[in-house]
Amino acid sequence: MSDMTHVTDELELFALDALPASDRARIAAHLAECPACREQARLLDEVAVALPGTLPERAVPTRLRARILATAGAERAVPRPRRRTAWASWLSPARVAIAVLAIAVVVLGAVDAATMRELAVTRAERDAYADTAVRFSHGGQTWYMAGRDQWAGSGGTLVAPSKPDAAAFIVFHDLRPVTSGAVYTLWLVDADGRWMRAANFMPNGEVAQTVTLDTPVQGFAQCALTIELQREGKRAGPLVMQSRISQPQ
Amino acid sequence: MADHASRRDANQPTDDALIGALAGRDLTALAVLYDRYGRVAYALAYRILGEPEAAEDVVHDGFLSAWRGAGSYRSERGNVRGWLLSIVHHRAVDVLRRKTTFRPAPLEVAEQRPADEDTAEEATRNVEHATVRAALEALPQAQRRTIELAYFGGYTHVELAEIMGVPLGTVKGRMRIGLQKLRRALDREHRVERTETLR
Numbered sequence: 001m002s003d004m005t006h007v008t009d010e011l012e013l014f015a016l017d018a019l020p021a022s023d024r025a026r027i028a029a030h031l032a033e034c035p036a037c038r039e040q041a042r043l044l045d046e047v048a049v050a051l052p053g054t055l056p057e058r059a060v061p062t063r064l065r066a067r068i069l070a071t072a073g074a075e076r077a078v079p080r081p082r083r084r085t086a087w088a089s090w091l092s093p094a095r096v097a098i099a100v101l102a103i104a105v106v107v108l109g110a111v112d113a114a115t116m117r118e119l120a121v122t123r124a125e126r127d128a129y130a131d132t133a134v135r136f137s138h139g140g141q142t143w144y145m146a147g148r149d150q151w152a153g154s155g156g157t158l159v160a161p162s163k164p165d166a167a168a169f170i171v172f173h174d175l176r177p178v179t180s181g182a183v184y185t186l187w188l189v190d191a192d193g194r195w196m197r198a199a200n201f202m203p204n205g206e207v208a209q210t211v212t213l214d215t216p217v218q219g220f221a222q223c224a225l226t227i228e229l230q231r232e233g234k235r236a237g238p239l240v241m242q243s244r245i246s247q248p249q
Numbered sequence: 250m251a252d253h254a255s256r257r258d259a260n261q262p263t264d265d266a267l268i269g270a271l272a273g274r275d276l277t278a279l280a281v282l283y284d285r286y287g288r289v290a291y292a293l294a295y296r297i298l299g300e301p302e303a304a305e306d307v308v309h310d311g312f313l314s315a316w317r318g319a320g321s322y323r324s325e326r327g328n329v330r331g332w333l334l335s336i337v338h339h340r341a342v343d344v345l346r347r348k349t350t351f352r353p354a355p356l357e358v359a360e361q362r363p364a365d366e367d368t369a370e371e372a373t374r375n376v377e378h379a380t381v382r383a384a385l386e387a388l389p390q391a392q393r394r395t396i397e398l399a400y401f402g403g404y405t406h407v408e409l410a411e412i413m414g415v416p417l418g419t420v421k422g423r424m425r426i427g428l429q430k431l432r433r434a435l436d437r438e439h440r441v442e443r444t445e446t447l448r
Contacts (some may be wrong), residue, residue, distance in 0.1 A: 012424040016397040017342045042326055047431045049331035051400050052293040053378035054385055060291040064305050065283055072316045076274045152430045
Protein backbone atom coordinates (compact mmCIF):
# COMPACT_ATOMS: atom_id res chain seq x y z
CA MET A 1 0.00 0.00 0.00
CA SER A 2 1.64 3.21 -1.11
CA ASP A 3 -0.24 5.63 1.11
CA MET A 4 -1.41 4.50 4.53
CA THR A 5 -2.83 7.90 5.47
CA HIS A 6 -6.53 7.14 5.50
CA VAL A 7 -8.89 9.53 3.78
CA THR A 8 -11.91 9.01 6.03
CA ASP A 9 -12.28 12.73 6.55
CA GLU A 10 -12.84 13.30 2.85
CA LEU A 11 -15.06 10.39 1.90
CA GLU A 12 -18.29 12.37 2.19
CA LEU A 13 -16.85 14.95 -0.20
CA PHE A 14 -15.78 12.15 -2.51
CA ALA A 15 -19.21 10.50 -2.46
CA LEU A 16 -20.94 13.77 -3.33
CA ASP A 17 -18.36 14.70 -5.99
CA ALA A 18 -17.55 17.84 -4.03
CA LEU A 19 -13.81 17.64 -4.53
CA PRO A 20 -11.75 19.26 -7.26
CA ALA A 21 -10.35 16.81 -9.81
CA SER A 22 -6.86 16.64 -8.37
CA ASP A 23 -8.12 15.76 -4.88
CA ARG A 24 -10.57 13.28 -6.33
CA ALA A 25 -7.74 11.50 -8.11
CA ARG A 26 -5.76 11.33 -4.88
CA ILE A 27 -8.69 9.80 -3.01
CA ALA A 28 -9.40 7.36 -5.85
CA ALA A 29 -5.78 6.23 -5.81
CA HIS A 30 -5.97 5.61 -2.07
CA LEU A 31 -9.25 3.72 -2.34
CA ALA A 32 -7.75 1.44 -4.94
CA GLU A 33 -5.32 0.21 -2.31
CA CYS A 34 -7.17 0.57 1.01
CA PRO A 35 -10.00 -1.91 1.66
CA ALA A 36 -11.07 -0.16 4.89
CA CYS A 37 -11.59 3.23 3.26
CA ARG A 38 -13.07 1.57 0.20
CA GLU A 39 -15.78 -0.08 2.29
CA GLN A 40 -16.65 3.24 3.93
CA ALA A 41 -16.72 4.90 0.54
CA ARG A 42 -19.05 2.20 -0.75
CA LEU A 43 -21.53 2.82 2.08
CA LEU A 44 -21.48 6.55 1.41
CA ASP A 45 -21.83 6.00 -2.33
CA GLU A 46 -24.98 4.00 -1.68
CA VAL A 47 -26.49 7.03 -0.02
CA ALA A 48 -25.32 9.41 -2.72
CA VAL A 49 -26.73 7.36 -5.59
CA ALA A 50 -30.07 7.18 -3.79
CA LEU A 51 -30.37 10.96 -4.15
CA PRO A 52 -31.39 10.89 -7.84
CA GLY A 53 -34.45 8.94 -6.71
CA THR A 54 -35.73 12.11 -5.09
CA LEU A 55 -35.90 13.88 -8.44
CA PRO A 56 -39.02 14.24 -10.54
CA GLU A 57 -38.57 12.20 -13.69
CA ARG A 58 -38.57 14.04 -16.96
CA ALA A 59 -39.57 13.11 -20.45
CA VAL A 60 -36.47 11.63 -22.03
CA PRO A 61 -35.89 12.46 -25.70
CA THR A 62 -37.02 9.40 -27.61
CA ARG A 63 -34.01 9.62 -29.91
CA LEU A 64 -31.62 9.11 -27.02
CA ARG A 65 -32.17 5.36 -26.79
CA ALA A 66 -31.62 4.89 -30.53
CA ARG A 67 -28.60 7.16 -30.43
CA ILE A 68 -26.94 5.14 -27.65
CA LEU A 69 -27.65 1.84 -29.37
CA ALA A 70 -26.46 3.13 -32.74
CA THR A 71 -23.14 4.31 -31.32
CA ALA A 72 -22.66 1.08 -29.40
CA GLY A 73 -23.61 -0.91 -32.49
CA ALA A 74 -21.07 0.95 -34.56
CA GLU A 75 -18.39 0.25 -31.97
CA ARG A 76 -19.29 -3.41 -31.89
CA ALA A 77 -19.09 -3.58 -35.65
CA VAL A 78 -15.53 -2.32 -35.67
CA PRO A 79 -12.88 -4.46 -33.98
CA ARG A 80 -11.21 -3.06 -30.93
CA PRO A 81 -7.56 -2.14 -31.41
CA ARG A 82 -5.34 -5.12 -30.76
CA ARG A 83 -3.65 -5.08 -27.40
CA ARG A 84 0.06 -5.15 -28.04
CA THR A 85 2.03 -6.91 -25.36
CA ALA A 86 5.64 -6.11 -26.20
CA TRP A 87 6.86 -3.22 -24.07
CA ALA A 88 8.45 -1.64 -27.11
CA SER A 89 5.05 -1.25 -28.68
CA TRP A 90 4.27 1.30 -26.00
CA LEU A 91 6.82 3.59 -27.58
CA SER A 92 4.55 4.36 -30.51
CA PRO A 93 4.28 8.12 -31.17
CA ALA A 94 0.63 8.21 -30.15
CA ARG A 95 1.27 6.50 -26.83
CA VAL A 96 4.29 8.64 -26.09
CA ALA A 97 2.26 11.74 -26.83
CA ILE A 98 -0.58 10.59 -24.62
CA ALA A 99 1.82 9.63 -21.83
CA VAL A 100 3.57 12.99 -21.97
CA LEU A 101 0.25 14.75 -21.99
CA ALA A 102 -0.98 12.66 -19.09
CA ILE A 103 2.12 13.37 -17.00
CA ALA A 104 1.92 17.07 -17.72
CA VAL A 105 -1.72 17.29 -16.81
CA VAL A 106 -1.37 15.25 -13.64
CA VAL A 107 1.57 17.38 -12.54
CA LEU A 108 -0.49 20.47 -13.13
CA GLY A 109 -3.32 18.89 -11.18
CA ALA A 110 -5.78 19.88 -13.87
CA VAL A 111 -7.39 16.55 -14.58
CA ASP A 112 -7.63 13.51 -12.36
CA ALA A 113 -5.59 10.44 -13.07
CA ALA A 114 -8.56 8.17 -13.53
CA THR A 115 -9.91 10.45 -16.22
CA MET A 116 -6.58 10.43 -18.01
CA ARG A 117 -6.39 6.65 -18.02
CA GLU A 118 -9.88 6.48 -19.40
CA LEU A 119 -8.99 9.14 -21.94
CA ALA A 120 -5.97 7.22 -23.23
CA VAL A 121 -8.01 4.07 -23.72
CA THR A 122 -10.90 5.95 -25.20
CA ARG A 123 -8.66 7.77 -27.66
CA ALA A 124 -7.22 4.53 -28.95
CA GLU A 125 -10.66 3.03 -29.37
CA ARG A 126 -12.06 6.22 -30.82
CA ASP A 127 -9.45 6.25 -33.58
CA ALA A 128 -10.58 2.82 -34.64
CA TYR A 129 -14.29 3.40 -34.85
CA ALA A 130 -14.61 7.16 -35.24
CA ASP A 131 -15.32 7.11 -38.92
CA THR A 132 -18.06 4.52 -38.68
CA ALA A 133 -19.53 6.12 -35.58
CA VAL A 134 -19.69 9.50 -37.29
CA ARG A 135 -21.42 7.92 -40.24
CA PHE A 136 -23.91 6.22 -37.94
CA SER A 137 -24.52 9.50 -36.18
CA HIS A 138 -25.90 10.94 -39.38
CA GLY A 139 -28.92 8.72 -38.82
CA GLY A 140 -30.94 7.36 -41.68
CA GLN A 141 -32.22 3.92 -42.51
CA THR A 142 -30.56 0.60 -41.78
CA TRP A 143 -31.16 -2.93 -43.00
CA TYR A 144 -29.49 -6.09 -41.76
CA MET A 145 -28.47 -8.96 -44.04
CA ALA A 146 -27.80 -12.36 -42.48
CA GLY A 147 -25.44 -14.86 -44.08
CA ARG A 148 -27.13 -17.86 -45.71
CA ASP A 149 -26.17 -21.53 -45.80
CA GLN A 150 -22.46 -22.01 -45.23
CA TRP A 151 -22.12 -18.27 -44.61
CA ALA A 152 -24.41 -18.33 -41.58
CA GLY A 153 -22.84 -16.25 -38.83
CA SER A 154 -21.73 -13.59 -41.28
CA GLY A 155 -23.84 -10.50 -41.73
CA GLY A 156 -23.91 -6.89 -42.70
CA THR A 157 -25.83 -3.74 -41.88
CA LEU A 158 -26.59 -1.45 -44.79
CA VAL A 159 -26.79 2.17 -43.70
CA ALA A 160 -28.36 4.81 -45.91
CA PRO A 161 -27.54 8.07 -44.09
CA SER A 162 -30.17 10.76 -43.98
CA LYS A 163 -27.47 13.36 -44.60
CA PRO A 164 -27.86 14.22 -48.31
CA ASP A 165 -24.18 14.14 -49.28
CA ALA A 166 -23.26 11.07 -47.23
CA ALA A 167 -22.70 7.84 -49.15
CA ALA A 168 -24.46 4.63 -48.16
CA PHE A 169 -22.24 2.00 -46.62
CA ILE A 170 -22.36 -1.50 -45.20
CA VAL A 171 -20.67 -2.71 -42.04
CA PHE A 172 -20.05 -6.43 -42.54
CA HIS A 173 -19.06 -8.76 -39.77
CA ASP A 174 -17.42 -12.17 -39.75
CA LEU A 175 -16.98 -12.38 -43.51
CA ARG A 176 -15.35 -15.64 -44.57
CA PRO A 177 -12.24 -15.71 -46.76
CA VAL A 178 -12.80 -16.29 -50.48
CA THR A 179 -10.87 -18.57 -52.77
CA SER A 180 -8.00 -17.19 -54.79
CA GLY A 181 -9.18 -15.00 -57.63
CA ALA A 182 -12.67 -14.52 -56.25
CA VAL A 183 -14.14 -11.37 -54.75
CA TYR A 184 -17.20 -10.42 -52.81
CA THR A 185 -19.59 -8.43 -54.98
CA LEU A 186 -22.25 -6.16 -53.61
CA TRP A 187 -25.39 -5.80 -55.71
CA LEU A 188 -28.37 -3.48 -55.72
CA VAL A 189 -31.47 -5.00 -57.22
CA ASP A 190 -34.33 -2.89 -58.57
CA ALA A 191 -38.03 -3.70 -58.47
CA ASP A 192 -37.85 -5.28 -61.92
CA GLY A 193 -35.19 -7.73 -60.79
CA ARG A 194 -32.24 -6.04 -62.50
CA TRP A 195 -28.97 -6.56 -60.62
CA MET A 196 -26.51 -3.68 -60.57
CA ARG A 197 -22.97 -4.21 -59.31
CA ALA A 198 -22.29 -1.67 -56.54
CA ALA A 199 -18.86 -2.75 -55.29
CA ASN A 200 -16.26 -5.50 -55.46
CA PHE A 201 -14.06 -6.11 -52.46
CA MET A 202 -11.85 -8.61 -50.72
CA PRO A 203 -12.46 -9.56 -47.09
CA ASN A 204 -9.94 -7.84 -44.86
CA GLY A 205 -9.66 -10.67 -42.35
CA GLU A 206 -10.94 -8.52 -39.51
CA VAL A 207 -14.10 -9.14 -37.53
CA ALA A 208 -15.74 -6.16 -39.20
CA GLN A 209 -15.32 -4.43 -42.51
CA THR A 210 -16.92 -1.29 -43.85
CA VAL A 211 -17.67 -1.02 -47.56
CA THR A 212 -18.88 2.22 -49.08
CA LEU A 213 -21.31 2.11 -51.98
CA ASP A 214 -20.62 4.27 -55.00
CA THR A 215 -24.32 4.29 -55.83
CA PRO A 216 -27.24 5.70 -53.81
CA VAL A 217 -29.62 2.98 -52.69
CA GLN A 218 -32.72 5.04 -53.46
CA GLY A 219 -34.85 3.38 -56.08
CA PHE A 220 -33.60 -0.13 -55.35
CA ALA A 221 -35.65 -2.86 -53.75
CA GLN A 222 -32.96 -5.27 -52.54
CA CYS A 223 -29.32 -5.47 -51.60
CA ALA A 224 -27.29 -8.65 -51.99
CA LEU A 225 -23.79 -10.01 -51.58
CA THR A 226 -22.37 -12.75 -53.79
CA ILE A 227 -18.98 -14.28 -54.49
CA GLU A 228 -17.83 -13.71 -58.06
CA LEU A 229 -14.86 -14.70 -60.16
CA GLN A 230 -15.38 -11.79 -62.56
CA ARG A 231 -15.12 -8.16 -61.49
CA GLU A 232 -17.56 -7.06 -64.16
CA GLY A 233 -20.66 -8.39 -65.80
CA LYS A 234 -23.73 -10.20 -64.60
CA ARG A 235 -24.13 -12.08 -61.39
CA ALA A 236 -22.93 -15.67 -61.61
CA GLY A 237 -21.73 -16.65 -58.13
CA PRO A 238 -23.46 -17.98 -55.01
CA LEU A 239 -25.66 -15.74 -52.88
CA VAL A 240 -24.04 -15.02 -49.49
CA MET A 241 -26.65 -12.70 -47.99
CA GLN A 242 -29.55 -10.58 -49.13
CA SER A 243 -32.11 -8.11 -47.77
CA ARG A 244 -35.06 -6.09 -48.97
CA ILE A 245 -34.44 -2.37 -48.69
CA SER A 246 -37.81 -0.71 -48.70
CA GLN A 247 -37.61 3.02 -49.20
CA PRO A 248 -39.84 5.61 -47.52
CA GLN A 249 -42.38 7.04 -49.93
CA MET B 250 -28.76 -0.86 -0.57
CA ALA B 251 -31.34 -3.18 -1.96
CA ASP B 252 -30.83 -4.01 -5.58
CA HIS B 253 -33.93 -3.19 -7.52
CA ALA B 254 -33.19 -6.15 -9.70
CA SER B 255 -33.79 -8.42 -6.74
CA ARG B 256 -37.44 -7.36 -6.70
CA ARG B 257 -37.86 -7.76 -10.43
CA ASP B 258 -39.81 -10.49 -12.12
CA ALA B 259 -37.84 -13.72 -11.99
CA ASN B 260 -38.05 -13.92 -15.79
CA GLN B 261 -36.21 -10.66 -16.20
CA PRO B 262 -32.42 -10.72 -16.31
CA THR B 263 -30.73 -9.32 -13.23
CA ASP B 264 -28.65 -6.19 -13.49
CA ASP B 265 -25.50 -8.22 -12.90
CA ALA B 266 -26.46 -10.57 -15.73
CA LEU B 267 -26.99 -7.59 -18.01
CA ILE B 268 -23.56 -6.20 -17.17
CA GLY B 269 -22.07 -9.58 -17.97
CA ALA B 270 -23.84 -9.55 -21.32
CA LEU B 271 -22.67 -5.99 -21.89
CA ALA B 272 -19.09 -7.12 -21.46
CA GLY B 273 -19.87 -9.63 -24.21
CA ARG B 274 -20.97 -6.75 -26.46
CA ASP B 275 -24.66 -7.64 -26.28
CA LEU B 276 -26.69 -4.70 -27.59
CA THR B 277 -29.94 -6.10 -26.25
CA ALA B 278 -28.51 -6.00 -22.74
CA LEU B 279 -27.60 -2.37 -23.26
CA ALA B 280 -31.13 -1.62 -24.40
CA VAL B 281 -32.65 -3.32 -21.34
CA LEU B 282 -30.25 -1.50 -19.04
CA TYR B 283 -31.17 1.79 -20.66
CA ASP B 284 -34.87 1.01 -20.30
CA ARG B 285 -34.31 0.42 -16.59
CA TYR B 286 -32.12 3.36 -15.74
CA GLY B 287 -32.22 5.79 -18.64
CA ARG B 288 -34.98 7.90 -17.13
CA VAL B 289 -33.39 8.37 -13.73
CA ALA B 290 -30.01 8.97 -15.38
CA TYR B 291 -31.55 11.65 -17.59
CA ALA B 292 -33.37 13.24 -14.65
CA LEU B 293 -30.07 13.40 -12.78
CA ALA B 294 -28.13 14.87 -15.68
CA TYR B 295 -30.89 17.36 -16.39
CA ARG B 296 -31.04 18.41 -12.73
CA ILE B 297 -27.31 19.08 -12.70
CA LEU B 298 -27.00 20.73 -16.11
CA GLY B 299 -30.40 22.33 -16.58
CA GLU B 300 -30.22 21.89 -20.34
CA PRO B 301 -31.86 19.03 -22.26
CA GLU B 302 -29.20 18.78 -24.95
CA ALA B 303 -26.33 18.71 -22.49
CA ALA B 304 -28.19 16.18 -20.33
CA GLU B 305 -28.77 13.97 -23.36
CA ASP B 306 -25.09 14.08 -24.28
CA VAL B 307 -24.06 13.17 -20.75
CA VAL B 308 -26.45 10.21 -20.56
CA HIS B 309 -25.33 9.06 -24.00
CA ASP B 310 -21.69 9.23 -22.96
CA GLY B 311 -22.46 7.62 -19.61
CA PHE B 312 -24.14 4.57 -21.11
CA LEU B 313 -21.42 4.29 -23.73
CA SER B 314 -18.86 4.41 -20.94
CA ALA B 315 -20.70 1.53 -19.25
CA TRP B 316 -20.79 -0.32 -22.58
CA ARG B 317 -17.04 0.04 -22.98
CA GLY B 318 -16.16 -0.50 -19.34
CA ALA B 319 -18.59 -3.22 -18.31
CA GLY B 320 -15.64 -5.50 -17.66
CA SER B 321 -14.42 -3.16 -14.94
CA TYR B 322 -17.68 -3.30 -12.97
CA ARG B 323 -17.27 -4.93 -9.55
CA SER B 324 -20.48 -5.91 -7.81
CA GLU B 325 -18.79 -5.88 -4.40
CA ARG B 326 -18.27 -2.13 -4.78
CA GLY B 327 -21.92 -1.29 -5.38
CA ASN B 328 -24.90 -2.22 -7.47
CA VAL B 329 -25.34 -1.59 -11.17
CA ARG B 330 -27.77 1.29 -10.72
CA GLY B 331 -25.32 3.06 -8.45
CA TRP B 332 -22.42 2.38 -10.78
CA LEU B 333 -24.29 3.80 -13.75
CA LEU B 334 -25.57 6.83 -11.89
CA SER B 335 -22.09 7.54 -10.53
CA ILE B 336 -20.74 7.58 -14.06
CA VAL B 337 -23.48 9.94 -15.22
CA HIS B 338 -23.15 12.15 -12.15
CA HIS B 339 -19.40 12.47 -12.48
CA ARG B 340 -19.66 13.36 -16.15
CA ALA B 341 -22.42 15.87 -15.58
CA VAL B 342 -20.49 17.59 -12.81
CA ASP B 343 -17.41 17.61 -14.99
CA VAL B 344 -19.34 19.30 -17.80
CA LEU B 345 -20.91 21.77 -15.38
CA ARG B 346 -17.59 22.79 -13.88
CA ARG B 347 -16.19 23.55 -17.30
CA LYS B 348 -18.93 26.14 -17.60
CA THR B 349 -18.35 29.00 -15.24
CA THR B 350 -21.43 31.05 -15.95
CA PHE B 351 -24.27 28.66 -15.22
CA ARG B 352 -25.33 26.96 -12.02
CA PRO B 353 -28.82 25.61 -11.55
CA ALA B 354 -30.92 26.85 -8.67
CA PRO B 355 -31.12 24.73 -5.52
CA LEU B 356 -33.32 21.70 -5.67
CA GLU B 357 -36.98 22.31 -6.14
CA VAL B 358 -39.37 20.26 -4.07
CA ALA B 359 -39.57 16.89 -5.73
CA GLU B 360 -42.82 16.32 -7.53
CA GLN B 361 -44.87 13.19 -7.30
CA ARG B 362 -44.90 11.26 -10.50
CA PRO B 363 -48.21 10.69 -12.26
CA ALA B 364 -50.17 7.75 -10.90
CA ASP B 365 -50.48 6.08 -14.28
CA GLU B 366 -46.74 5.48 -14.29
CA ASP B 367 -46.92 3.61 -11.01
CA THR B 368 -46.43 0.07 -12.17
CA ALA B 369 -45.84 -2.48 -9.44
CA GLU B 370 -42.10 -2.28 -9.89
CA GLU B 371 -42.13 1.50 -9.95
CA ALA B 372 -44.25 1.54 -6.83
CA THR B 373 -41.73 -0.65 -5.04
CA ARG B 374 -38.90 1.54 -6.16
CA ASN B 375 -40.79 4.64 -5.18
CA VAL B 376 -40.98 3.38 -1.61
CA GLU B 377 -37.24 3.68 -1.40
CA HIS B 378 -37.29 7.01 -3.22
CA ALA B 379 -39.96 8.25 -0.85
CA THR B 380 -37.82 7.15 2.08
CA VAL B 381 -34.81 9.09 0.82
CA ARG B 382 -36.97 12.07 -0.10
CA ALA B 383 -38.57 12.13 3.32
CA ALA B 384 -35.22 11.73 5.05
CA LEU B 385 -33.74 14.51 2.94
CA GLU B 386 -36.63 16.83 3.70
CA ALA B 387 -36.33 16.00 7.40
CA LEU B 388 -32.74 17.19 7.54
CA PRO B 389 -32.01 20.59 9.05
CA GLN B 390 -32.01 23.08 6.22
CA ALA B 391 -28.27 23.76 6.39
CA GLN B 392 -27.41 20.06 6.04
CA ARG B 393 -29.91 19.50 3.29
CA ARG B 394 -28.83 22.54 1.35
CA THR B 395 -25.16 21.58 1.65
CA ILE B 396 -25.82 18.09 0.32
CA GLU B 397 -28.05 19.32 -2.49
CA LEU B 398 -25.69 22.04 -3.62
CA ALA B 399 -22.79 19.61 -3.63
CA TYR B 400 -24.52 16.69 -5.35
CA PHE B 401 -26.95 18.45 -7.66
CA GLY B 402 -25.22 21.80 -7.93
CA GLY B 403 -21.72 20.48 -8.59
CA TYR B 404 -20.11 22.82 -6.08
CA THR B 405 -16.85 21.84 -4.45
CA HIS B 406 -16.53 22.07 -0.69
CA VAL B 407 -14.36 25.17 -1.06
CA GLU B 408 -17.02 26.88 -3.19
CA LEU B 409 -19.70 25.82 -0.73
CA ALA B 410 -17.79 27.32 2.18
CA GLU B 411 -17.57 30.59 0.26
CA ILE B 412 -21.18 30.86 -0.87
CA MET B 413 -22.55 29.70 2.47
CA GLY B 414 -20.13 31.83 4.44
CA VAL B 415 -18.99 29.02 6.73
CA PRO B 416 -15.64 27.33 7.42
CA LEU B 417 -14.62 24.27 5.41
CA GLY B 418 -14.96 22.13 8.51
CA THR B 419 -18.58 23.13 8.85
CA VAL B 420 -19.30 22.12 5.26
CA LYS B 421 -17.70 18.73 5.86
CA GLY B 422 -19.55 18.32 9.14
CA ARG B 423 -22.92 19.10 7.59
CA MET B 424 -22.29 16.60 4.82
CA ARG B 425 -21.16 13.90 7.23
CA ILE B 426 -24.09 14.23 9.61
CA GLY B 427 -26.60 14.63 6.80
CA LEU B 428 -25.36 11.55 4.95
CA GLN B 429 -25.30 9.54 8.18
CA LYS B 430 -28.97 10.37 8.73
CA LEU B 431 -29.85 9.41 5.18
CA ARG B 432 -27.89 6.18 5.61
CA ARG B 433 -29.85 5.31 8.72
CA ALA B 434 -33.13 6.02 6.95
CA LEU B 435 -32.15 3.70 4.11
CA ASP B 436 -31.02 1.01 6.55
CA ARG B 437 -34.35 1.20 8.34
CA GLU B 438 -36.17 0.86 5.04
CA HIS B 439 -34.14 -2.20 4.09
CA ARG B 440 -34.72 -3.83 7.47
CA VAL B 441 -38.46 -3.39 6.95
CA GLU B 442 -38.17 -4.89 3.47
CA ARG B 443 -36.24 -7.89 4.78
CA THR B 444 -38.78 -8.43 7.53
CA GLU B 445 -41.65 -8.32 5.06
CA THR B 446 -39.82 -10.70 2.75
CA LEU B 447 -39.37 -13.22 5.59
CA ARG B 448 -43.07 -13.19 6.50
